[in-house]
Amino acid sequence: xxxxxxxxxxxxxxxxxxxxxxxxxxxxxxxxxxxxxxxxxxxxxxxxxxxxxxxxxxxxxxxxxxxxxxxxxxxxxxxxxxxxxxxxxxxxxxxxxxxxxxxxxxxxxxxxxxxxxxxxxxxxxxxxxxxxxxxxxxxxxxxxxxxxxxxxxxxxxxxxxxxxxxxxxxxxxxxxxxxxxxxxxxxxxxxxxxxxxxxxxxxxxxxxxxxxxxxxxxxxxxxxxxxxxxxxxxxxxxxxxxxxxxxxxxxxxxxx
Amino acid sequence: xxxxxxxxxxxxxxxxxxxxxxxxxxxxxxxxxxxxxxxxxxxxxxxxxxxxxxxxxxxxxxxxxxxxxxxxxxxxxxxxxxxxxxxxxxxxxxxxxxxxxxxxxxxxxxxxxxxxxxxxxxxxxxxxxxxxxxxxxxxxxxxxxxxxxxxxxxxxxxxxxxxxxxxxxxxxxxxxxxxxxxxxxxxxxxxxxxxxxxxxxxxxxxxxxxxx
Numbered sequence: 001x002x003x004x005x006x007x008x009x010x011x012x013x014x015x016x017x018x019x020x021x022x023x024x025x026x027x028x029x030x031x032x033x034x035x036x037x038x039x040x041x042x043x044x045x046x047x048x049x050x051x052x053x054x055x056x057x058x059x060x061x062x063x064x065x066x067x068x069x070x071x072x073x074x075x076x077x078x079x080x081x082x083x084x085x086x087x088x089x090x091x092x093x094x095x096x097x098x099x100x101x102x103x104x105x106x107x108x109x110x111x112x113x114x115x116x117x118x119x120x121x122x123x124x125x126x127x128x129x130x131x132x133x134x135x136x137x138x139x140x141x142x143x144x145x146x147x148x149x150x151x152x153x154x155x156x157x158x159x160x161x162x163x164x165x166x167x168x169x170x171x172x173x174x175x176x177x178x179x180x181x182x183x184x185x186x187x188x189x190x191x192x193x194x195x196x197x198x199x200x201x202x203x204x205x206x207x208x209x210x211x212x213x214x215x216x217x218x219x220x221x222x223x224x225x226x227x228x229x230x231x232x233x234x235x236x237x238x239x240x241x242x243x244x245x246x247x248x249x250x251x252x253x254x255x256x
Numbered sequence: 257x258x259x260x261x262x263x264x265x266x267x268x269x270x271x272x273x274x275x276x277x278x279x280x281x282x283x284x285x286x287x288x289x290x291x292x293x294x295x296x297x298x299x300x301x302x303x304x305x306x307x308x309x310x311x312x313x314x315x316x317x318x319x320x321x322x323x324x325x326x327x328x329x330x331x332x333x334x335x336x337x338x339x340x341x342x343x344x345x346x347x348x349x350x351x352x353x354x355x356x357x358x359x360x361x362x363x364x365x366x367x368x369x370x371x372x373x374x375x376x377x378x379x380x381x382x383x384x385x386x387x388x389x390x391x392x393x394x395x396x397x398x399x400x401x402x403x404x405x406x407x408x409x410x411x412x413x414x415x416x417x418x419x420x421x422x423x424x425x426x427x428x429x430x431x432x433x434x435x436x437x438x439x440x441x442x443x444x445x446x447x448x449x450x451x452x453x454x455x456x457x458x459x460x461x462x463x464x465x466x467x468x
Contacts, residue, residue, distance in 0.1 A: 007353055032359050036262050036269075073355055074260045081263070084424040084432075117423055120262025121358065128261075128355045137353055152284050152296065153345075159300020160307070160345050167301075167308035175312060191443075195450030198309045202333065202451065203459050205305040212297045222293055 021143025261358030273363025327373030335467030
């Protein structure tokens with residue numbers, strides 16, 4: 001089984017790792033909302049938010065290179081926006097190109113939009129990567145549960161998380177079997193083999209779901225979720241939350 | 257199609273977040289009423305199934321590969337509410353663990369791929385089924401069209417949301433997104449249709465389970 005490709009580095013030990021998941025969820029959610037609501041012209045604030053998140057990453061001991069590499073996930077969407085920038089016609093023209101009769105112009109307002117989405121999505125994705133690489137997913141779920149997200153949804157999510165590994169292993173086995181027996185062929189036929197794999201995976205999954213339910217029912221499951229742990233916030237958690245939120249508010253109201 | 261944070265403005269992500277949260281809550285209530293406590297493991301493994309199926313890449317022309325969304329597939333197999341819940345679960349995990357799609361944009365992503373991609377796709381499938389009753393290839397054609405439309409409509413919704421937020425110009429982005437995804441949607445439609453055909457051949461009883 002491959003376990004490490006999900007929430008890598010979440011089992012390290014650091015100040016950030018040890019925080020209560022509730023504290024981390026609230027902190028990062030507020031951080032992302034603050035970032036998203038910042039006006040694009042406020043360069044100082046973006047620099048400040050960037051400093052904050054880099055400080056957290058340093059504290060968390062997660063390799064910076066890993067986080068930066070993973071943050072590339074937003075690039076396709078930024079490129080998508082970039083493609084449409086020349087079509088914003090309003091505002092002062094920053095430059096233009098002519099292709100024969102077609103003339104593309106780039107306006108300053110268009111460039112501001114591109115800057116706006118790039119910096120915000122990058123800061124937000126850095127925050128999310130830091131959250132997921134400092135908190136194991138079951139812990140994240142526990143945090144959400146204690147923040148009053150419906151328990152049923154939490155249960156479904158934790159089931160999914162548990163079986164992702166099993167099903168990915170199963171689909172990889174099927175993919176290996178396909179590759180070792182099948183040597184290409186025309187396009188539609190290839191697609192059909194692929195679809196049969198997914199169909200088979202569905203049938204196996206459905207049957208697995210039935211078995212899982214039966215064994216749960218046999219052990220007395222009646223839809224209620226019982227937990228033993230009753231976590232309390234420690235001094236460090238409260239301290240972190242207060243300092244973090246205070247620094248966000250300072251950035252928000254501060255002027256240069 | 258997973259919108260990151262920062263691409264939508266306040267009114268758009270708050271509205272879509274509220275709409276999606278309401279619909280997911282409704283679907284949760286509906287599925288637990290219909291299935292009792294059994295729906296928890298079923299929805300969980302089905303979400304893992306869609307997740308695993310999305311990880312299998314199929315070859316597209318020119319050496320590139322794509323993966324499918326699976327909204328219509330999940331909804332046709334399990335029903336519209338369960339389809340929405342499965343897609344929402346997949347999107348939450350993709351957002352929290354893989355940063356695929358932003359946290360503030362989660363509501364918008366659930367709306368595009370769960371509400372439009374799965375729920376609406378299901379009703380399109382059912383409506384087509386009613387119109388084409390009696391045709392021997394009804395399963396293939398209906399699921400192909402529903403799968404194709406679900407991708408095109410989800411991409412269009414994505415373009416409209418970005419345009420309302422002032423991130424892209426509507427007049428150019430909508431036709432471009434719909435156009436590109438009408439090609440991508442062919443793969444989705446074909447796979448949805450072929451998978452359902454395969455399940456129908458092997459286990460026709462599974463297509464008759466109660467839809468929730």
